[in-house]
Amino acid sequence: MDHGEKSKVIILNNKDDINLTLLNEDKLFLFRDSFISSEVLYRSSEKLAGIGICNIHLPEKKVNFSDNLYRILGYEPGSFIPTLRLILKFVHPEDKKILKGITKIESEVNNNSEFHRPLRIITKNEETKYVSINSKLKETENAQTVMISVKDITMEMKEIMKLREQNKELKRINAQLSAFNMVASHDLQEPLRKIQIFSSRMESINDATPHNISDYTFKIKNTAQRMQQLVSDLIAYSETSKPDIKFEKVNLKNIVKGVLKEMAFHIDEKKASITTSELPEATVIPFQIHQLFVNILSNSLKYCLPDVPPKVTIKQEDVTDIDLNKLTGYNKSDLISISIEDNGIGFDPIEAENIFLVFKRLHGKLEFDGTGIGLAICKNIIDNHTGYIRAEGNPGSGTKITFTLPRDRN
Missing domain, CATH: 3.30.565.10 (Histidine kinase-like ATPase, C-terminal domain)
Incomplete structure (x- = not known):
């Protein structure tokens, strides 16, 4: 459409949607747009990123939760009034000291200092989740506020723990392989060498007395039994690693x-x-x-x-x-x-x-x-x-x- 051409603009309001219809002699253009408030955009972004926000107003210790923080904890938004004591109930017993440190931030850090903490939380359904904590102190003339972002990193932590277990298993297997290499090079060959030695002596005996024959036969038997026990133990050892x-x-x-x-x-x-x-x-x-x-x-x-x-x-x-x-x-x-x-x-x-x-x-x-x-x-x-x-x-x-x-x- 040329700028010189006359156009007719019709504006139709329908909640958040605005349909703009531009008409000219040759073409009909239909534009559909959505005007989203900053609050709606914030909530959608927070949910998409798996992040919840908690603000603690100091020194009154007043607490506010964002909608998605409720969801991360397994609750519907606004279903309870958050307090510092209630927050600690959601934290895994072994990790409570981490969050306690954050609530004392005003006496420990300078203005705008940041803290990053991983910890475990227990949801409404008794599920253990891993979250990362990013806290920051904001100061104004009238008040101090601790802003805490809580990101659900459960899937990432499970993958990390899986990799750690796999690395641990690989180290264990490598140690076993080294041990098997040692036993193959020494423990299994040593009795075989003895059997060969005693058998050769029996073949070369000129005075093949019953005592000499009996002595060598006894040693061969004991050596063979020991190797049999070693092989049996190796099999038992390998059996314990079956998945x-x-x-x-x-x-x-x-x-x-x-x-x-x-x-x-x-x-x-x-x-x-x-x-x-x-x-x-x-x-x-x-x-x-x-x-x-x-x-x-x-x-x-x-x-x-x-x-x-x-x-x-x-x-x-x-x-x-x-x-x-x-x-x-x-x-x-x-x-x-x-x-x-x-x-x-x-x-x-x-x-x-x-x-x-x-x-x-x-x-x-x-x-x-x-x-x-x-x-x-x-x-x-x-x-x-x-x-x-x-x-x-x-x-x-x-x-x-x-x-x-x-x-x-x-």
């Missing part, structure tokens, strides 16, 4: 009863006494927890003091601060802790961490039979249950192994 494992709610005392029945002959042979207290229910992988008790009890029977019958106590323990530090994100009520304590030869406390390393032997194989895989299997099993296992002991004073794991699976 298709199912958790079930069971009573741990029933599992221990099955273990004691399975090991009855060995227990009688050692004249051992096993004392078991009441044990709790837990959601676990039953066959793995069975293997865990078998391996720990086997060690207690094996590493006993000369001429001293083994005594083993299995009981539930109180969850300690050590356990909580290792298993972050849990309360004491979420966890169970079980100990197996014996009166055996013990170990040097400096080896408390090494005792769970794969193929790590604290004693020579001439002193005690073993492949050094048993407790490494236990560590793998507890890792599968996202738990924590530790050992305590002193030479000649016995060993206490304690494992802590979640009572239920979320």
Whole structure:
């Protein structure tokens, strides 16, 4: 349309919409536009970005929530009147100190200083969400106001935690590969070399006396049995890393009863006494927890003091601060802790961490039979249950192994 041409403008109002119809001799133009108030635009942007706003007016401590902050907390906008005390009720117990620091901002920071804090909140439906907190102090002649933006970062945090778990698993697999490389280069080849040596000697014996033949045959048999045990332990170790494992709610005392029945002959042979207290229910992988008790009890029977019958106590323990530090994100009520304590030869406390390393032997194989895989299997099993296992002991004073794991699976 030329500027010189005459045009007719018709304006029709319909709520927020304005239809502009421009008419001239040749063409009909229809324009539709929407005039949105700044408040509507703000609310839409806030919701789209997943951000909520909280303003705290100081020193009166008056609190205002934006509509989307209500939604982030799982409520309808305006469904309750926010207060500082009420805000803290939404914060995860372990993260309350973060938000308390923000409410004291006026005495701790200079004007316009900014704080950035991540924390967990509990919504109306008991869902845990992760949010990032960005707070800023604004001062005017009449008042101070803390402005807090709350961004829902739950999806981002879940991805980060997933990546952390994957990295942790990769490190564990790399450690296993290094250990397998060591056993393939030494532990598996060493018995094979002995079998070859003793077989060659048998072939080259000129005075093939029954005593010589019997001695070499005995050594070959023992060496072959040791390698067979090593291969069996390696298979058991690899079995604990299978992904298709199912958790079930069971009573741990029933599992221990099955273990004691399975090991009855060995227990009688050692004249051992096993004392078991009441044990709790837990959601676990039953066959793995069975293997865990078998391996720990086997060690207690094996590493006993000369001429001293083994005594083993299995009981539930109180969850300690050590356990909580290792298993972050849990309360004491979420966890169970079980100990197996014996009166055996013990170990040097400096080896408390090494005792769970794969193929790590604290004693020579001439002193005690073993492949050094048993407790490494236990560590793998507890890792599968996202738990924590530790050992305590002193030479000649016995060993206490304690494992802590979640009572239920979320």
